[in-house]
Amino acid sequence: MKKTVVLILLVLSTQGYSQFAKSMFSKDPIINLENWQKQRLYFGYYLGFNSFDFKFDYKNVVQEDIQVKKTVGFNVGVVADVRLQEYLNLRFEPGLYYTKRNLYFPNFTSESDYLREVNSTYIHFPLLLKFSALRTGNIRPYLTGGLSTTLNLSSNSKSKDDNFEGKFRVKQWTNAYEIGFGIDIFSEYFIFSPSIRGMFGISDELIRDNKTPENPNSPWTDNIDSMKSRAILINFTFH
Numbered sequence: 001m002k003k004t005v006v007l008i009l010l011v012l013s014t015q016g017y018s019q020f021a022k023s024m025f026s027k028d029p030i031i032n033l034e035n036w037q038k039q040r041l042y043f044g045y046y047l048g049f050n051s052f053d054f055k056f057d058y059k060n061v062v063q064e065d066i067q068v069k070k071t072v073g074f075n076v077g078v079v080a081d082v083r084l085q086e087y088l089n090l091r092f093e094p095g096l097y098y099t100k101r102n103l104y105f106p107n108f109t110s111e112s113d114y115l116r117e118v119n120s121t122y123i124h125f126p127l128l129l130k131f132s133a134l135r136t137g138n139i140r141p142y143l144t145g146g147l148s149t150t151l152n153l154s155s156n157s158k159s160k161d162d163n164f165e166g167k168f169r170v171k172q173w174t175n176a177y178e179i180g181f182g183i184d185i186f187s188e189y190f191i192f193s194p195s196i197r198g199m200f201g202i203s204d205e206l207i208r209d210n211k212t213p214e215n216p217n218s219p220w221t222d223n224i225d226s227m228k229s230r231a232i233l234i235n236f237t238f239h
Contacts, residue, residue, distance in 0.1 A: 032138050032186040036239075040083055044191075048075040048235035052099040052120070055201070057225040064106040066224075073099030077124070079237055089130040091144070097122040099231075103168065105220055116168035116220075123151040126178055138186040144197065145179040150229075162209040163220040169207035174229060176201045182237075193237040201228030 036042070050073045056066050077095020084090055101118045108114035128146035155172040162169060182195025206227040209218035 030138075032188050033191065036186070036191065037083065037132075037140075037184075042081050042239055044079040044081070044193075044237050044239035046075065046077055046079060046093070046095065046235040046237040048233065049073065050075055050097055050099055050231055050233050052101055052229055052231040054101060054103070054118075054205075055228045055230050057227075059223050059225045062106075062223065066106070067104040069102040069104065071100045073097060075124075075233065075235060079239070081130070081239070087132050087134075089132070091126075091128045091130050091146075093124075093126050093128065093235075095124050097124050097150075097233075107219065112166060116163070118168060118170065119154050120170075121153040123153060125149050125151075128178065132184070135184075140184040140186070141181065142184065143179075143181050144195065146177070148176050148178055148199065150174050150176065157207055160210075162207075163218060164209065164215055168220070170205045170227075171203075171207060173203075174201055174205050175203045176229065178233075180233070191237075191239040193239065195235050195237065197233045197235075199229070199231040199233055201230055203228065205229060 051070050052073065053070055054066075054068050075095050075097045077093055080092045082090045097120075099120050099122070101120075103116040103118060105114045105116070126146060126148035128144050130142050130144045132140055132142040134140075150173070152170060152172055152174070156167060156169050157172045159167055159169060161167040176199050178197050178199045180195055180197025182193055185192045185194075204226040206221060206224055208221045208224075209215070211218075
């Protein structure tokens, strides 16, 4: 009996794989959702991961950079896709992005001075152009690029405390440009679209420390000319 069940499962698995291979990669595949992307407007959603970093530019040459320890965050959002012509689409992909970065400042001995945690919860608003290649069977690669603006819900920009009180401050709104690539994979019922993008900040996020008679110079922020986010974004989109 067990041998019969195993044999049936093997046959079904073989048939399922054969149908999938014929659908996706055979010389003459079954074309799925042939007219889907001819729609003027369609929607989807995505889940994914991110890795955010900071790029520091300094006013004066430094012997040791500020070190950034990155972590893996997560993304979730929706997609609205407008077809402009056969190979060009306009995409709006608002989403929620969570990430964490630890900053290690040189020339301090106490952890309360050299370590600053930057936890960020972003509402991300990218507006992108999608340049698609010619569809081959059920596969269609594409390039994407555009601009984005981001609202940091964790921003402490209104706080009067600064690094002298242990608080590292960042601005609420930032801007960036994004470039990347992906692949549309057409299944029988939906389009699965994995993609990877680089995000490069174009606006300074840092809020400098307050200058007071007691603390006229800040060892944390005075020598920083700009601090901009950059990130790798990996999304798995379903239409």
